Structure formats: structure tokens, C-alpha cells
Amino acid sequence: MDFQLSDDQRALRSGMRDLLGAVFDRDRLRAAVERDGALDRSLWRELGAAGFFALRLPEEAGGVGLGLPEAVLLFEEAGRALLPGPLVATHLAAGLVKGAAEGEAVVTAVAGELPVAHLAEADAVLVVGAEPPAGEATGAESLTGEALRAFVVAARPVRSMDPLTPLHCAPAASVRTRAVAERAPAATERTPAHAGRFRFEAALLTAAEQLGSAARTTEAAVQHAGSREQFGSPVGAFQAVKHLCADMLARTEPARAAVYAAAVTGDPVEIAAAKLLADEAAVRNARDCLQIHGGMGFTWEADVHLHLKRAWLRAASWLTGAGAEELLAADLGAPGRLPRSSAPPGRPVPEAGGGG
Numbered sequence: 001m002d003f004q005l006s007d008d009q010r011a012l013r014s015g016m017r018d019l020l021g022a023v024f025d026r027d028r029l030r031a032a033v034e035r036d037g038a039l040d041r042s043l044w045r046e047l048g049a050a051g052f053f054a055l056r057l058p059e060e061a062g063g064v065g066l067g068l069p070e071a072v073l074l075f076e077e078a079g080r081a082l083l084p085g086p087l088v089a090t091h092l093a094a095g096l097v098k099g100a101a102e103g104e105a106v107v108t109a110v111a112g113e114l115p116v117a118h119l120a121e122a123d124a125v126l127v128v129g130a131e132p133p134a135g136e137a138t139g140a141e142s143l144t145g146e147a148l149r150a151f152v153v154a155a156r157p158v159r160s161m162d163p164l165t166p167l168h169c170a171p172a173a174s175v176r177t178r179a180v181a182e183r184a185p186a187a188t189e190r191t192p193a194h195a196g197r198f199r200f201e202a203a204l205l206t207a208a209e210q211l212g213s214a215a216r217t218t219e220a221a222v223q224h225a226g227s228r229e230q231f232g233s234p235v236g237a238f239q240a241v242k243h244l245c246a247d248m249l250a251r252t253e254p255a256r257a258a259v260y261a262a263a264v265t266g267d268p269v270e271i272a273a274a275k276l277l278a279d280e281a282a283v284r285n286a287r288d289c290l291q292i293h294g295g296m297g298f299t300w301e302a303d304v305h306l307h308l309k310r311a312w313l314r315a316a317s318w319l320t321g322a323g324a325e326e327l328l329a330a331d332l333g334a335p336g337r338l339p340r341s342s343a344p345p346g347r348p349v350p351e352a353g354g355g356g
Contacts, residue, residue: 012070080212126141160313165313248289
């Protein structure tokens with residue numbers, strides 16, 4: 001069986017990289033940082049026009065008609081570029097929330113007690129149930145109109161480690177439940193089509209972003225190691241730096257294989273393994289990249305810290321390290337089940353994985 005990317009998939013990935021290079025270059029990245037992460041609506045609409053959010057909608061519904069593997073390729077490129085905004089939630093809301101597919105609506109999501117990203121700018125909020133036990137599905141409802149305004153009023157801003165991702169502390173579960181119960185009939189939509197897949201697809205797309213960030217920091221580290229000189233030689237000539245660069249690649253490629261495989265199968269256990277590997281690769285690669293850059297890597301002007309902070313934030317999103325490990329452990333211990341090759345036993349919890 002051939003698991004290599006097809007020519008169409010390579011062209012899709014290349015096209016998205018070219019698009020992001022044109023509409024979200026480093027100048028626009030830094031401009032977004034100066035705006036404290038405020039979303040650029042024109043950029044959001046450009047992504048919608050390019051089919052980023054409608055990628056998996058059927059063609060008869062106005063979408064592109066592609067699948068989860070192709071979505072993973074696009075989100076990998078978004079992670080490379082540090083593209084800000086609730087990309088995962090808006091992508092999953094396409095066809096469920098009016099305007100999401102076209103990039104006219106910004107949709108964020110709240111899952112459990114985790115902070116909500118870009119709440120102040122959202123046109124809708126997907127309310128997802130608390131993290132389910134292993135193998136259980138979870139659904140979502142979208143809050144708009146009066147229900148959304150009540151939700152925003154009950155939330156409170158919290159300081160975010162990522163300057164590109166403003167956060168709000170979600171209202172207490174009782175407040176969220178009341179907002180759903182008291183909504184106008186047209187203000188909230190059930191999402192039955194995503195009831196069994198929503199959380200795991202969100203975790204996989206987040207893992208794809210982590211993969212893109214891990215690959216980008218690896219490239220940045222290798223480039224710097226080859227151009228920066230110390231004692232008359234490139235710093236990449238020193239064995240310790242070589243080992244750091246090799247370790248970064250050795251983390252990125254297994255994560256890539258796991259993310260791509262999970263995109264093909266859609267299996268929750270394989271998605272959990274992919275999220276663990278991608279989280280570890282993104283966080284540890286950003287740290288190693290920062291170390292290879294030396295003193296300049298710690299400065300605000302360098303982009304390395306932006307990758308590290310975003311990687312920490314993503315690691316605590318959707319499927320946390322602890323939650324993923326519990327799912328893997330439950331699957332490995334299930335009666336009559338053989339261990340899965342994509343579920344590495346005994347992996348430590350990534351340092352930035354957060355709680356369950």
C-alpha cells in the first residue's frame with residue numbers, strides 16, 4: 001500500500017505555503033503581535049476564499065470535497081507560518097455555522113474548563129462537552145446572538161502566554177448550561193454530523209499545526225547553525241549543536257508519520273498517539289532551536305519564542321497529554337485487543353501537555 005503523498009496533495013500543500021507566504025509573511029506576523037493578536041478579518045476572508053475552511057464540505061454544499069488527510073496538510077502549513085486565530089474551530093464549524101465556510105464568521109470553541117481563544121472577536125462559540133472517557137463521543141452546540149453575548153459577559157480575560165492568542169476564562173459549567181438552555185431556538189445549532197468525531201478531529205488538526213511548527217523550528221535551527229560562526233567555524237560544526245539538530249529531526253519525522261497515519265484512519269487512539277508525539281516535537285524543538293540561536297534567541301525580535309509559546313498553548317488544547325495517555329492506556333489494556341503500533345507504551349507526559 002502506497003502512503004506517499006499524491007501529486008494533488010503535494011500541489012495543495014505547496015499552494016497553501018505560497019498563499020501564506022503572500023498574505024501572512026513575517027511583516028504581517030509581527031504586525032499581528034503588535035496588535036496583541038487581534039484578528040485580521042481580511043486575512044480570514046482570504047483563507048475562506050482559498051477554501052481553507054470549506055475544504056471538507058461536499059462540493060454540492062459549496063465546499064472543496066476533500067478529506068481529513070488534505071486538511072492535515074493545510075493545518076501543517078498554518079502551523080509553520082504561526083497563523084493566528086481559531087482555525088480549528090472555524091474549520092470544523094463550516095456548514096454548521098453561517099459564514100464559517102467562507103471566512104465571513106470567526107468561530108471559536110470551549111471544551112471543559114480550558115480557556116477560550118479569540119472570544120471577544122468570535123461570531124459564534126462551539127460549546128463542546130467535557131473531555132470524555134476513552135472511546136466515548138462528544139457533541140457540540142454553537143452559541144450565537146443573545147446566547148453568545150451572555151456567554152461573553154460571563155467570561156473574563158486572562159493573560160495569555162502567546163501574544164498572538166488572546167484568551168478568556170470560560171464561564172462556569174452552570175453558566176454555560178444556562179446559556180444553552182435559555183437560547184432562542186435559532187441561536188444555537190446542534191452538530192450531529194460531528195457528534196462522534198468533533199473532539200478527535202480537533203485534536204488531530206491541532207497536532208498537524210504542532211507538526212508544522214516542529215518542522216519550521218528544525219529548519220530555522222539548521223539554517224542558523226550553518227550561518228552563525230564562532231571561533232572561525234559555523235556553530236553547526238560543533239558536535240553538541242549537531243546532536244541538537246539531529247534530535248529535532250528525529251522528533252519531527254515520527255510525529256509526521258503518526259499524524260499522517262491518523263489522518264488516514266481517523267482512529268481516536270491513533271489520534272491520541274499523534275497528538276502526544278506532535279506536542280513533544282513542537283515544544284522540545286522550539287526549545288532546542290532557541291538554544292541553538294544562543295542569546296539572540298531569547299530576544300523579542302526573534303521568532304523562536306513565538307513558536308515555543310504557541311506550542312505550549314496547543315499542547316493544552318483539545319486532547320491534553322494526560323488525556324491522550326489515558327486513552328492509550330485504556331486501549332492497550334482492553335480485553336482481546338492487541339497493542340497498536342501507533343500507541344507507544346510508557347511515553348512520559350510532555351512537559352507542556354497540561355492536565356486532563
